[in-house]
Amino acid sequence: MKLFSKEQIYEGDKLTAERQNITSTDLMERAGTQIFNWMHMRMQGAQVPIHVFCGIGNNGGDGLVLSRHLITHGYNVNTYIINCSDKRSKDFLINYDRIKNVTKKWPVLLNCAQDFPEIAPEDIIVDAVFGIGLNRPIDLWVKQLFIHFRKSKAFTLAIDIPSGLYPDQPVKDEDAVVWAGFTLSFASPKLVFFLPETAKFTVQWEVLDIGLDPEFLYTTETHVELIGKNEVLPNYVPREKYSHKGQFGHALIIGGSYGKIGAVTLASRATLTAGAGLVTAYMPKCGYHAIQASFPEAMVITDVDEEIISSISFDIDPTVIGFGIGAGTDTKTAKTFEAFLKTNKAPLVIDADGLNMLSKKKTLLKLLPKMTVLTPHPKELERLIGKWKDDFDKLDKVKAFTKKHQVIVVIKGANTITVFEDKSYINTTGNPGLSTAGSGDVLTGIIVGLISQGYSPLVATIIGVYLHGRSADIAVEDFGYQSLIASHVIEYLGEAFIDLFKQPEQPPQQEASQEEGEAQEQNQT
Known part of the structure; x- marks a missing residue:
């Protein structure tokens, strides 16, 4: 499996939008829907409180798409916006408007440590604060939020990469990184998931297919490869x-x-x-x-x-x-x-x-x-x-x-x-x-x-x-x-x-629910 660099992933997103004649917002919808499908398949409507923390960039936009689908499928979800800058990405703003159209329970704006919600150990945290584009030290109060995540002992699911973790740089402050129990990564896992000093920030990971351009995936040469049976x-x-x-x-x-x-x-x-x-x-x-x-x-x-x-x-x-x-x-x-x-x-x-x-x-x-x-x-x-x-x-x-x-x-x-x-x-x-x-x-x-x-x-x-x-x-x-x-x-x-020659055991097939079918159909569209 190829491990794409940050720059290659950006290029893959751009080529996918051009070659498939879709917008970056459409691609974000795919990503958020795939995360929802992953959670929905495992939770099956369970009413565990879910806290989705969204940044104001594209990673936060993914989180808003996820929250919208969780809300429309009846989950017990709370959405928060980490208001750490005046700048918002275009796709974030589009999905911010979309989520307000499906619920009266609008996302809560967090501005400081006094705004942090209570999180119980049995709750679920979704970390959609920062993605691979993070290029600066985070604010002190955001660091305190990440510490708040850890102290809650709640299961933490990170979107693409644990927030505060750079895909191509060492970690200088471990408290300024989200410690995830699971990370759903787009396109490929990140190199930092496998290095001794940074692997601890995600216990497990899985790659989600968001339909990036196949030619890009097959022809792009990477400097890092993950070696498994298929390789x-x-x-x-x-x-x-x-x-x-x-x-x-x-x-x-x-x-x-x-x-x-x-x-x-x-x-x-x-x-x-x-x-x-x-x-x-x-x-x-x-x-x-x-x-x-x-x-x-x-x-x-x-x-x-x-x-x-x-x-x-x-x-x-x-x-x-x-x-x-x-x-x-x-x-x-x-x-x-x-x-x-x-x-x-x-x-x-x-x-x-x-x-x-x-x-x-x-x-x-x-x-x-x-x-x-x-x-x-x-x-x-x-x-x-x-x-x-x-x-x-x-x-x-x-x-x-x-x-x-x-x-x-x-x-x-x-x-x-x-x-x-x-x-x-x-x-x-x-x-x-x-x-x-x-x-x-x-x-x-x-x-x-x-x-x-x-x-x-x-x-x-x-x-x-x-x-x-x-x-x-x-x-x-x-x-x-x-x-x-x-x-x-x-x-x-x-x-x-x-x-090497053994075929993996196939899990028993289950009929998809109507909601899952609709989500998959929307994703394919």
Whole structure:
């Protein structure tokens, strides 16, 4: 799914009006009607008090359309206008007149904190105050209104984006943002829904289709994509009946040190489970018996050293190499890593101590093959690119880093983001159970295994991150967050592959009510 920028959404609105020969007011009617349909389908006429807070711009106009439909369908609704400026948008004023024509209970003008209505915990708040166009700090009394929302403990539904949240800027004052339980977003979700510092402002989100021009949606290129099953499946390459292991590459995993042989074992198992034809593990001598006993499918080459990687010598021609897992940062290991980079020609995936060695001697970055995959956790990322001020600054720094060194960077987190140059791919799978030792080693192995089969490094990384999270999502149903371990992610990886081809269960069909039918007909018109 594409994530459109603020400027692209404005352009999409404009093109839709031109190509469909409608006005911006008509488009606003569509948006507000879709929000009403969403609420009506769930509430079915329930008389819970609904408080719709409208700004004086187009987001407020959407709220007025919603209020009008709620009123005409008999809901218990109160409408408020946040009178924070003398300027009103044209479409807001049109819908302000329309709502006055359907009820004697006109919207209440709020001018200061003394005007705030009482809101009970069982009520519903609809936030239609500010949209994506907010470009200035909000007034103090409006900030107090948002605090009033939170203190009420009422369920808060935000229209398009929680008010006070900028789609392309960090938050400077958390009290000046609406904390929404759910956000109904137009065209696409917003990038801020997936960044660690701003994701908390909406617990859940859903995209509403307001009929934007299909050509615009299909042809517009975005800098950010949301990765789910629909994005992964077209890149999946099925196997032919007469295929054999030689067609799926020979992956080499280099790493391990005394006490950290498990990391190499996990990565090697994940590599083979992800589909590599052959896997060889290169490690210190101390790990030989352990990996041979626990993972008999792997071939093993040992270093001359008993406890660390002090030299790298092998007589195979690997398709791809994963380096750094459990390797430690001993001086001999670091020198060996540098010597290896000077002669290596195979694609690389670097994790853990491999990243730490790159951070200590950044000139080594020049030796990396193009499209090398780096998989840092937050501290490892900080060592590579330096400290960042906020999530937007972090993304900018990572983009600059990938451009300079022509590498792919995986920003691990709740919504892992794969970055290459100006493009970011946000993953939608995974859960807190992945906060466990070894899960990163497994991710490295999965990516290595996919590259081994012939996937490009970027595609392999995007698919690998998705499958890693999806496997954890399936496994957590059996183990829970606390008891999920890295081995479970490997064990459920096959189910994650199979899940790619499962069709979602269809909810039982219900006959639409007359009111819903009329609303849908009006929306289509």
